[in-house]
Amino acid sequence: MINSIIAYNIAEVEKKKVLSEAQDLYKSKLLSEEQWQRIKKEYATRLYTPSIFIKVLFFIFSLNGMMTVIVPFGQIFSNIGEGGYRILSFILGMLILFVTEKLLIRDKYHFKSGVTEAGIYSSLLFLAFAILGSDSSNLIICGTVGFLLAAFAAIRYLNLLALVAAIGFLGWILFQIITSVGGIVEALMPFIFMATSATLFWGSKKLQAKGMNVIFEDQFVIVKTIALLFFYIAGNYFVVRELSISLMGLQLSSHNDIPFAIVFYLLTALVPMGYIYWGIKQKSILWIRIGLITMALSVVTFKYYFSLAYPMLTVTISGAILIVIALVFFNYLKQIRNGFTREILLQDKWRSSDLTALIASQTLGGHQMNVPADDEVIFKGGSFGGAGAGGNW
Amino acid sequence: MENIYKELFQRNLISDRQHRFLEAIRTNQIVSIYSELRLVLYLGIMLFTGGVGYFAWQNMGEIGHLTCMILLAAAIGVGFYFIGKFAKPYSNTQVTIPLVYFDYLLILVSLLIISLFAYVQVYFDLVELLINWTSFISAGILLFMAYRYDNSALLAMGIAALAAAVGISITPVDWTKGDWQITPDLYLTSMLLGALLLVVEHITYQKEIKKHFRFTYQNFGLLLFYVGGLASIFDGNNEWLYAVLLLVVAGILTYYTWEKKEFLFFLYSNLAAYIAFTYLFFRMIEFIGVDMIFLIYYFPLTCIGYVVFLISKKSHFAHD
Numbered sequence: 001m002i003n004s005i006i007a008y009n010i011a012e013v014e015k016k017k018v019l020s021e022a023q024d025l026y027k028s029k030l031l032s033e034e035q036w037q038r039i040k041k042e043y044a045t046r047l048y049t050p051s052i053f054i055k056v057l058f059f060i061f062s063l064n065g066m067m068t069v070i071v072p073f074g075q076i077f078s079n080i081g082e083g084g085y086r087i088l089s090f091i092l093g094m095l096i097l098f099v100t101e102k103l104l105i106r107d108k109y110h111f112k113s114g115v116t117e118a119g120i121y122s123s124l125l126f127l128a129f130a131i132l133g134s135d136s137s138n139l140i141i142c143g144t145v146g147f148l149l150a151a152f153a154a155i156r157y158l159n160l161l162a163l164v165a166a167i168g169f170l171g172w173i174l175f176q177i178i179t180s181v182g183g184i185v186e187a188l189m190p191f192i193f194m195a196t197s198a199t200l201f202w203g204s205k206k207l208q209a210k211g212m213n214v215i216f217e218d219q220f221v222i223v224k225t226i227a228l229l230f231f232y233i234a235g236n237y238f239v240v241r242e243l244s245i246s247l248m249g250l251q252l253s254s255h256n257d258i259p260f261a262i263v264f265y266l267l268t269a270l271v272p273m274g275y276i277y278w279g280i281k282q283k284s285i286l287w288i289r290i291g292l293i294t295m296a297l298s299v300v301t302f303k304y305y306f307s308l309a310y311p312m313l314t315v316t317i318s319g320a321i322l323i324v325i326a327l328v329f330f331n332y333l334k335q336i337r338n339g340f341t342r343e344i345l346l347q348d349k350w351r352s353s354d355l356t357a358l359i360a361s362q363t364l365g366g367h368q369m370n371v372p373a374d375d376e377v378i379f380k381g382g383s384f385g386g387a388g389a390g391g392n393w
Numbered sequence: 394m395e396n397i398y399k400e401l402f403q404r405n406l407i408s409d410r411q412h413r414f415l416e417a418i419r420t421n422q423i424v425s426i427y428s429e430l431r432l433v434l435y436l437g438i439m440l441f442t443g444g445v446g447y448f449a450w451q452n453m454g455e456i457g458h459l460t461c462m463i464l465l466a467a468a469i470g471v472g473f474y475f476i477g478k479f480a481k482p483y484s485n486t487q488v489t490i491p492l493v494y495f496d497y498l499l500i501l502v503s504l505l506i507i508s509l510f511a512y513v514q515v516y517f518d519l520v521e522l523l524i525n526w527t528s529f530i531s532a533g534i535l536l537f538m539a540y541r542y543d544n545s546a547l548l549a550m551g552i553a554a555l556a557a558a559v560g561i562s563i564t565p566v567d568w569t570k571g572d573w574q575i576t577p578d579l580y581l582t583s584m585l586l587g588a589l590l591l592v593v594e595h596i597t598y599q600k601e602i603k604k605h606f607r608f609t610y611q612n613f614g615l616l617l618f619y620v621g622g623l624a625s626i627f628d629g630n631n632e633w634l635y636a637v638l639l640l641v642v643a644g645i646l647t648y649y650t651w652e653k654k655e656f657l658f659f660l661y662s663n664l665a666a667y668i669a670f671t672y673l674f675f676r677m678i679e680f681i682g683v684d685m686i687f688l689i690y691y692f693p694l695t696c697i698g699y700v701v702f703l704i705s706k707k708s709h710f711a712h713d
Contacts, residue, residue: 014394021397030411039406048707053656057663058700065696071689108704115700211395283421288429312448319441323501326434329426330494336423342493345418345425357549357609 002213007105007156008047013215015045016111028346047111058114066096066122086130093126105157112158120157124149140180143173154219163219167200167226179247186248190264193234201227224286228275232294235267238301268298283339434497442504446511458516465509472502480542485602488543496544503538503547507531528558545609552590552613559586580628580635583621590614615658619643619665626672633676640669651709671695 003010019040026036050058073088080088100119104110131145147169153162174196178189185192204223212220233239241258244250250258258264272295279287303314333342394400398419402412417423445465476499479492492498510530514523523530535551538544559582594610597603622639626632643666650659671691678688 018394018397018400022401025415030415031407035406039401042404042406050707051656053660054703057656057660058703060664061667061696061700061703065693065700068689068692068696072693075686075689115704214394214397283424285421285424285426285429288426292429292433312444315440316444316448319437319439319444322433322437323441324437326430326437327494329430330434333426333430339421339423341423341425342427342430343425344427345423357545 005155006158007101008111008158010213010215012045012047012109013111013158014213015043016047016049017215017217018043019045024346028344030346046109048109049111049113055112055114059118062115062118063122066118067125069096070126082133086133089126090130093123093130096123096126116157117159117161120153120159120162124153124162140173140176143169143176147173158215158219160218160222163222164226167223171196171230187259189243190234190240194231197227197231197234201231221286225290228287228290229294232271232275232290232297235264235271236297236301237261237264237268238304240264268301272298280338280340431494431497434494438497438501438504442501442508445505446508458512462509462512462516465505465512469502469505469509472498472505476502476542483541484543487603487605496546499538499542499544500546500550503535503550506534510534528554532558539606540603543603545606548606549609549613552609556583556586556613556617580621580625583617583624587614587616587618587621590617611655611658615646615661619661623665623668626669632672636669636672636676640666640673643669654709667695667699 022031022036022039022043025031026033031039049055070089070092073092074085077084077088096119100116100123104113104116104119110116128145128149132142147166150162150166150169153159154166171193174193175189178185178192201224204220204227208220241252241261241264244258245252252258272291275287275291275294277291279285279289279291299318303311330342333340396419398407398412398415401407402409407415476495479490479495481488481490511527513519514527532551532554535547535554539547539551560579590610591614594607594614597610598607619639622635622642625635626639643662647659647662647666650656650662674691675688678685
């Protein structure tokens with residue numbers, strides 16, 4: 001049954017997955033040359049996925065080509081009005097979807113080749129326009145259509161971006177329903193979202209425990225990540241406060257705070273710690289990573305409301321603390337302790353020193369304070385102000 | 394299939410020992426926090442050096458200058474002590490250092506040197522004297538450290554500083570909102586610097602000096618060249634000339650990178666060549682005076698046509 005729901009041939013996708021996993025192992029020097037050659041032969045697949053840059057190239061050109069197809073067609077049938085354009089858009093969407101599935105996926109064995117993504121996205125955009133038209137004031141209907149189309153792409157074409165979009169639309173629908181009901185339900189919104197996220201997380205965990213095919217591994221990581229992040233965001237003080245002000249028209253002066261403020265302070269502080277604690281206890285890297293991210297968000301949240309006078313001092317000191325923490329762990333984990341190690345276990349394709357170098361040059365600077373435009377302002381002011389060593393320019 | 398390692402083991406493709414090790418990883422008995430630790434260290438360095446640099450500029454009057462400079466110098470000294478302890482002598486080939494955070498130590502020390510340098514500059518009132526040279530000196534420091542201790546992150550930072558020195562802020566991420574002055578000269582400078590980097594790359598590669606720096610040089614060189622060229626097409630004076638130049642260079646490099654299978658640079662070259670070609674084509678249509686309505690067929694036909702052509706060559710970029 002699963003083979004008729006998913007556009008790709010499952011057996012081939014499995015082979016592809018084994019191959020890419022084995023390639024990582026081979027690059028991490030965990031497989032011998034001979035083993036790798038044997039696996040390559042045993043799991044040879046007909047699926048075609050080019051390297052990442054060619055994928056990007058395919059995607060840009062195909063998307064550009066497919067999206068602009070509507071212009072000449074629109075020119076030919078120029079006097080058909082909006083209804084006509086919607087029908088045209090529907091036909092084009094179906095046509096592109098058909099070409100993508102029949103020609104590329106079935107006949108040419110394209111698997112996430114960039115062209116397939118462009119085909120899926122452009123056809124779904126055309127279909128969305130066909131269904132909704134240009135007048136789309138009903139936000140719940142928009143969300144529902146978006147959800148259905150995204151869920152379709154996420155399941156049938158195993159598309160990860162569509163999966164993210166589908167969950168996003170689901171959250172959007174829930175949000176719209178809650179705000180339209182209003183009253184007590186609206187006041188309980190943070191808790192409803194937290195409960196939904198928790199359900200999503202445990203549901204996917206249960207499903208995975210039942211023994212799911214390895215080809216859905218990435219999907220589970222994405223769903224769990226989003227669920228954990230949403231759970232945190234729903235209880236974050238900044239989010240709750242700002243949404244209360246803008247949605248429910250809450251008037252806050254400097255004396256009063258949002259209702260149950262203490263609950264949200266606690267959630268903001270404790271949820272990240274809970275994540276990290278649970279991650280360490282269960283040895284789950286996913287929980288640890290999200291714990292670290294949410295911890296950073298919490299620090300920013302608290303800094304935003306309880307700012308100390310010296311922001312730069314805080315930055316410097318927190319930088320120093322982070323450096324010390326990292327160094328302590330680097331030394332502590334020289335040996336494997338409690339199952340944690342500082343060494344790389346498996347090499348994956350995203351780890352590249354060239355990439356690190358590029359990111360470093362974009363974020364660390366070393367030249368930033370000498371960017372010409374800024375310099376001019378600073379130094380002109382300085383020279384007119386007669387700035388010497390103690391000058392305040 | 395629910396477990397890849399089990400499947401490989403059952404089909405006798407991996408040994409029992411390998412299987413047990415991989416299962417231990419899969420079931421979270423051993424967890425690597427390699428990337429997480431590195432990220433924390435990296436963030437720490439970013440915040441710390443950013444804070445120190447800014448702090449120095451902001452608080453000249455309030456804290457003792459000498460104290461600050463001495464503290465910075467002491468930190469640099471300590472850093473160099475550790476660098477000296479672990480570093481190996483200079484070599485033209487890639488040098489690997491067993492210390493896991495050696496790269497980060499180098500970056501930290503280099504950035505502290507630059508902070509100290511900025512501090513000294515202001516303290517001794519050298520700002521006006523050195524205004525045209527600060528970025529060059531920063532670039533020099535970074536490039537020296539990059540070559541001496543073999544670090545491509547410092548090389549990339551050095552190149553970015555060099556670009557800043559000639560007036561360009563390299564940010565592939567958002568170059569539009571960056572510091573591009575409205576002078577066509579700057580675009581030309583960018584193209585020339587890009588070309589210079591490519592020449593340096595070519596020569597050092599031929600002479601077998603730090604061959605693994607190649608990617609960084611090429612990446613920055615091509616980006617500077619193409620972005621400078623494209624910007625001057627849309628914003629400059631002699632657009633025709635630039636468009637033709639860009640089309641020729643990008644065309645040649647498209648072919649060359651295709652042959653060499655350097656697909657990132659193939660991607661850059663393709664995009665640059667396509668934009669230059671499109672520009673020239675539209676201008677030509679306009680010049681000849683053919684009905685502009687035919688241009689609506691241009692994008693679907695060229696894009697889809699090109700993709701179909703590339704797919705027909707797909708065996709060329711079969712995944713290794």
